[in-house]
Amino acid sequence: MYYISAASSITHQPTFQNVGFSAVIEPLRESSVLLNPDYKGFIDAGLLRRMSKILRMSVACAKDCISQAEIEQPGAIIVGTGLGCLLDTEKFLNNVLTIEGLLPPTAFIQSTHNTMAGQISLSIGNHGYNMTHTQNTLSFENALLDAMLLLDEHGDNILVGAADEAIEFLNEISGKLHFQLTHPITSGASFFILSNVKNVNPLACVKDSRAIGLVQHVGSEVHAFLKENELNAEDLDLVLFSGVGGHISGGVEDVFENLGIAENKSHNYLTYSGIYPTTSAFALHLAIDKMKTDKSLRNVLICNTFIQSNLGLTLLQSIEA
Amino acid sequence: MDNLKEDLKNQIIEQLNLEDITPADIADDVLLFDDGGLGLDSIDALELIVLLEKYHGIQVINPEEGKVAFKSINTMAEYIRNRKVE
Numbered sequence: 001m002y003y004i005s006a007a008s009s010i011t012h013q014p015t016f017q018n019v020g021f022s023a024v025i026e027p028l029r030e031s032s033v034l035l036n037p038d039y040k041g042f043i044d045a046g047l048l049r050r051m052s053k054i055l056r057m058s059v060a061c062a063k064d065c066i067s068q069a070e071i072e073q074p075g076a077i078i079v080g081t082g083l084g085c086l087l088d089t090e091k092f093l094n095n096v097l098t099i100e101g102l103l104p105p106t107a108f109i110q111s112t113h114n115t116m117a118g119q120i121s122l123s124i125g126n127h128g129y130n131m132t133h134t135q136n137t138l139s140f141e142n143a144l145l146d147a148m149l150l151l152d153e154h155g156d157n158i159l160v161g162a163a164d165e166a167i168e169f170l171n172e173i174s175g176k177l178h179f180q181l182t183h184p185i186t187s188g189a190s191f192f193i194l195s196n197v198k199n200v201n202p203l204a205c206v207k208d209s210r211a212i213g214l215v216q217h218v219g220s221e222v223h224a225f226l227k228e229n230e231l232n233a234e235d236l237d238l239v240l241f242s243g244v245g246g247h248i249s250g251g252v253e254d255v256f257e258n259l260g261i262a263e264n265k266s267h268n269y270l271t272y273s274g275i276y277p278t279t280s281a282f283a284l285h286l287a288i289d290k291m292k293t294d295k296s297l298r299n300v301l302i303c304n305t306f307i308q309s310n311l312g313l314t315l316l317q318s319i320e321a
Numbered sequence: 322m323d324n325l326k327e328d329l330k331n332q333i334i335e336q337l338n339l340e341d342i343t344p345a346d347i348a349d350d351v352l353l354f355d356d357g358g359l360g361l362d363s364i365d366a367l368e369l370i371v372l373l374e375k376y377h378g379i380q381v382i383n384p385e386e387g388k389v390a391f392k393s394i395n396t397m398a399e400y401i402r403n404r405k406v407e
Contacts (some may be wrong), residue, residue: 046360049338102374104336105367 001317002148003202005157006068006193008061009285010036012186012274017064022289027271034187047123050106052087054165057189058116059123062159066124069193074159076129076150077117080143082136082277084113086167116163129155137304140281141211141312144194148209151196161191162278178307179275186274190281198319204288207315215311219255222303225313231299233259238290239266240283241303252305270306280304280312287316295320323349325398328376336372337365349394358393366391379404 009015012032013025034057039048042060051059058079066074092107109115114132121130129150133142140162147160165187174181194206208229212221226233239261243252256266273282280302287300297318304312330344339359352358354366361369369391373379379401381387390400 045340046362049340050364099375102371102380104371106364109364 001196002151002206003195003198003319004192004204004206004288005195005199005202006065007190007203007285007288008064008068008192009188009190009282010034010057010061011188011190011282013272015190015282015285016061020289020293022286023293025272028183028186028274030184032184032186032274043123047119050110051119052085052110052165053187054081054085054087054163054189055110055116055119057165057187058161058163058191059120061161061163061189061191062120063124065159065161065191065193069157069199071157071193073124073126074128074157074193075155076131076147076158077120077126078129078131078133078143078147078150078158078160079114079117079120080133080135080139080141080162080278080281081113081116082134082139082164083170084134084164085111085115086165086170088115090167090169120159135211135213137277137280137307137310138211138213138312140190140278140284141209141304141314144206144209144314145211147194148206151194156195156197158194159191160194161189162281163187163189164276164278166276181275183270184274186276188273188276188279188282190278190285192281192284202319204291205317205319207317208313209315210311210313212311212313214309218252218303218305218311219258221311222255222259222301222313225315226301229315231315233261236261236265236299236301237297238287238300239303240269240287240300241266242270242279242283242306243268243303252303256303269302275306277306279306280314284314284316291316291318323398325401326394329394329397329401332372332376333369336368336375337361347394352393353391369397373401377401377405 015021016037039056042063088107088111092111095103113134117130117132133139135142147158166185170185269283273279283302291297300316302314330347354361370381
């Protein structure tokens with residue numbers, strides 16, 4: 001069992017430092033914008049001036065988590081990102097195309113995927129395990145699995161999270177990325193502190209997580225996952241999914257119906273997060289927040305079927321379960 | 322007013338994205354890489370090298386030159402003037 005002792009998200013919803021947000025959020029509108037906090041309260045001005053959106057979000061969430069968990073330092077920093085630091089990548093590539101002679105170094109340095117984990121480390125002076133996972137829509141699940149494996153071996157209070165940022169160009173290439181634009185493309189970061197020790201006020205437990213590529217039949221995989229965790233479909237109190245239809249094995253809603261999960265127990269979290277590759281991290285925070293306010297929620301399944309061939313499954317349990 | 326020094330201050334603010342700093346906040350003799358001054362770092366040093374080529378057509382080949390030239394706005398202006406005479 002892996003205990004979550006802190007959760008922090010910056011998204012297009014009022015998620016940041018807002019316990020109970022799940023009760024007030026509404027489906028995302030086309031005109032929604034990223035709800036940024038005042039980053040100067042979290043990041044030194046000397047570092048802030050260089051940071052793009054994704055770095056600001058990540059560092060602020062990381063520091064918020066550390067503060068919530070009341071720890072000095074996390075034992076490790078593990079980050080998942082589907083597309084990395086797109087703003088700096090775009091800026092650097094534009095520089096390559098338009099500037100003759102020397103190129104400004106900052107955008108290049110900060111365009112790499114591991115900049116988020118690196119900047120978090122620099123911001124808090126952490127010298128522990130520092131890892132970035134980038135496996136498209138399963139990046140967060142892989143980061144979470146890494147954290148769980150690390151906790152099984154040693155270490156404690158692992159900072160694990162995910163972030164992605166939107167740029168206009170993504171709308172042009174959404175087909176190539178296999179994004180079905182049923183919702184607007186958005187930006188978001190969600191971070192958590194994971195521990196194998198039950199601290200004073202844990203928020204919830206991660207019972208298990210799975211990242212499956214080249215999936216053929218979602219229903220069979222979900223069934224097997226639940227069985228391994230000694231649960232039946234009817235034991236699930238809530239399912240948060242990211243299906244967008246047209247799945248190999250049929251619409252994801254059909255999968256849950258076939259498993260006997262009532263329609264009112266399953267919700268498409270993309271309605272609230274918008275579209276980015278690591279929205280399952282948003283779903284985890286959404287589930288935690290719902291469990292905090294609704295004690296009847298004991299077993300929650302996050303089913304990430306955002307892209308047809310990828311399946312991410314995360315089973316969350318209440319502390320009381 | 323020395324136009325070159327004023328231009329340099331504006332160029333540094335833009336190139337280094339120095340939020341909340343105006344040219345008036347940068348004294349001609351303030352140490353650019355000192356925490357008591359602008360607190361610039363090694364990445365900023367690279368950006369200043371790019372700045373000199375971009376705005377003034379000057380390439381800093383010898384790193385030792387940069388150490389002296391980038392001390393302050395005064396030394397940067399002096400370095401630019403000397404290089405343009407060569």
